[in-house]
Amino acid sequence: MQALLRSFLRLGVGGHGRVPLALMQCVPFLIGLAVLVIELTPAHFIYTGPFLTAIPALAAVTLGPRGTATAATFALAISVITATYNQAWGSLQVYTNFLALALVSVAGFLTSGAMQARRQRELDQVRRIAVAAQEVVxxxxxxxxxxxxxxxxxxxxxxxxxxxxxxxxxxxxxxxxxxxxxxxxxxxxxxxxxxxxxxxxxxxxxxxxxxxxxxxxxxxxxxxxxxxxxxxxxxxxxxxxxxxxxxxxxxxxxxxxxxxxxxxxxxxxxxxxxxxxxxxxxxxxxxxxxxxxxxxxxxxxxxxxxxxxxxxxxxxxxxxxxxxxxxxxxxxxxxxxxxxxxxxxxxxxxxxxxxxxxxxxxxxxxxxxxxxxxxxxxxxxxxxxxxxxxxx
CATH class of the missing domain: 3.60.40.10 (PPM-type phosphatase domain)
Structure with a gap:
């Protein structure tokens, strides 16, 4: 999933430029809103569990640890709202969704932190090289x-x-x-x-x-x-x-x-x-x-x-x-x-x-x-x- 998203980030929109980072950062929350609309309308027969678990995974790519935690909380809130609205508490499906969401959220948070640390190390290295090159001149x-x-x-x-x-x-x-x-x-x-x-x-x-x-x-x-x-x-x-x-x-x-x-x-x-x-x-x-x-x-x-x-x-x-x-x-x-x-x-x-x-x-x-x-x-x-x- 993350490899696919990184490839998508490198693609140009219509062959011109790159996908704006702000747009990619909004995707997890747009998915959450779409799930909320489905669950609160007659279309609630559609199974939305995988969409909710995808929210923290997507956030881990672009939002960092804090953003991932925020997206996971957002997904959890939607899950609670929809379970209450549909009177689904006590069903195996609800608790399975909560467990999957918790596992993906923890994994996304840890992965996002590791990615952020790696990007920072790479940027620091490039900065040191840039400063050294400039000081030569x-x-x-x-x-x-x-x-x-x-x-x-x-x-x-x-x-x-x-x-x-x-x-x-x-x-x-x-x-x-x-x-x-x-x-x-x-x-x-x-x-x-x-x-x-x-x-x-x-x-x-x-x-x-x-x-x-x-x-x-x-x-x-x-x-x-x-x-x-x-x-x-x-x-x-x-x-x-x-x-x-x-x-x-x-x-x-x-x-x-x-x-x-x-x-x-x-x-x-x-x-x-x-x-x-x-x-x-x-x-x-x-x-x-x-x-x-x-x-x-x-x-x-x-x-x-x-x-x-x-x-x-x-x-x-x-x-x-x-x-x-x-x-x-x-x-x-x-x-x-x-x-x-x-x-x-x-x-x-x-x-x-x-x-x-x-x-x-x-x-x-x-x-x-x-x-x-x-x-x-x-x-x-x-x-x-x-x-x-x-x-x-």
């Missing part, structure tokens, strides 16, 4: 990079094991500290591949390209080459995929230079007030170069003084909603945090504010990269590329 950001202090945060949405498409990196170079934050459309292996390609191109180009725009162009060209590889992406990503990206550079002077390709603008915290660094000339995301019109893309400069803080983030932060469908007010949350908090503590407080706002139910992945401008001399650039993630 995104590594912790150093606490000190040249003339800035840095910290990063990455949160996965939901309870599934899908690997997200958020990316970031911070690298100290001879041109200053260069950073990238991006968001690949979609999840899964295709998104991870796009993240790896974009970060690989960024890590290489930041050390050799004088112009920040050329670094972005290298990332775009690498993604175009990857999409052209047969079988690199599934059909959905190939047709509709794109990557929003923001590249920032903090040179020796009191400025920050930005190149933005369709990404949420960074926020600058200066003397307790937050300013949104909106791009002067908005540009489409990577992968949508056909929409590029007008003058060539240029880096835009903004004042970034010692003591200022710059936050780069993905859209999962500002699009996080509460029960009333209100978006998370990121600028107000930044202004409400103690200015002297070190970058890791500052991001942790933002994290807690986000969790409170969404009650722990994130609809999208979240990534944030925070840098503080220092007063002192910058450290010499390191030989290796900078890094990217501290999952919380």
């Amino acid at each position: 995104l590594r912790p950001v150093p606490a000190r990079l040249g003339s800035v202090l840095a910290a990063s945060l990455c949160l996965a949405a939901g309870t599934g094991a899908q690997v997200g498409g958020d990316l970031y990196e911070a690298v100290q170079t001879r041109y200053g500290v260069r950073m990238i934050v991006g968001d690949v459309r979609g999840k899964g292996l295709a998104a991870v591949r796009a993240v790896a390609v974009a970060l690989g191109a960024f890590r290489e180009a930041v050390h050799y390209e004088d112009e920040l725009v050329e670094v972005m162009n290298h990332c775009a060209a690498a993604l175009r080459r990857e999409v052209a590889v047969p079988g690199a992406y599934d059909q959905e990503v190939l047709l509709e995929g794109f990557v929003t990206a923001l590249i920032a550079q903090v040179p020796d002077g009191p400025v920050v230079q930005l190149v933005n390709r369709g990404h949420p603008p960074p926020l600058l915290l200066h003397q307790g007030r937050v300013t949104t660094l909106m791009p002067i000339s908005p540009m489409p995301p990577l992968g949508m170069e056909d929409l590029l019109t007008g003058p060539p893309l240029e880096a835009e400069s903004y004042t970034f003084l010692p003591g200022d803080r710059l936050l780069l983030y993905t859209d999962g932060v500002i699009e996080a909603r509460n029960r009333d469908s209100e978006f998370f007010a990121l600028p107000e949350a930044m202004e409400g945090i103690r200015p002297s908090s070190p970058p890791p503590e500052f991001l942790e407080q933002l994290h807690q504010a986000l969790v409170r706002h969404t009650e722990g139910d994130l609809a999208d992945d979240v990534a944030m990269l925070l840098v503080d401008r220092l007063n002192g001399e910058p450290e010499p650039p390191s030989d290796g590329a900078g890094v990217g993630q501290r999952p919380l």
Whole structure:
């Protein structure tokens, strides 16, 4: 019976999609209602005992132990009602039905618990593999990079094991500290591949390209080459995929230079007030170069003084909603945090504010990269590329 139901769950309805889980969860209760209708009408001559015993067996497949117990209680209640209505108490058939229902209910409850434990173990294993795969691509950001202090945060949405498409990196170079934050459309292996390609191109180009725009162009060209590889992406990503990206550079002077390709603008915290660094000339995301019109893309400069803080983030932060469908007010949350908090503590407080706002139910992945401008001399650039993630 359970093998048959699992096969049914894998089938598409009319060849399109899968049977909704909610529909399968309703089946045991619909059967119970059908039995009740039969027993309380002139059709009560139909023997409904096997239908009642099937209710906990069906519930064990999709409802878990608690749902199975609820379905068994529901079936028992129907059996009592129908036996009373039909004045069948004392007959061998009634007690046989009760015994069969009790045996199937206990077996279904135990089987459901075992199935749930097995599914949880499998999901935990897949999650561990997904996290390990993502940590290979995104590594912790150093606490000190040249003339800035840095910290990063990455949160996965939901309870599934899908690997997200958020990316970031911070690298100290001879041109200053260069950073990238991006968001690949979609999840899964295709998104991870796009993240790896974009970060690989960024890590290489930041050390050799004088112009920040050329670094972005290298990332775009690498993604175009990857999409052209047969079988690199599934059909959905190939047709509709794109990557929003923001590249920032903090040179020796009191400025920050930005190149933005369709990404949420960074926020600058200066003397307790937050300013949104909106791009002067908005540009489409990577992968949508056909929409590029007008003058060539240029880096835009903004004042970034010692003591200022710059936050780069993905859209999962500002699009996080509460029960009333209100978006998370990121600028107000930044202004409400103690200015002297070190970058890791500052991001942790933002994290807690986000969790409170969404009650722990994130609809999208979240990534944030925070840098503080220092007063002192910058450290010499390191030989290796900078890094990217501290999952919380």
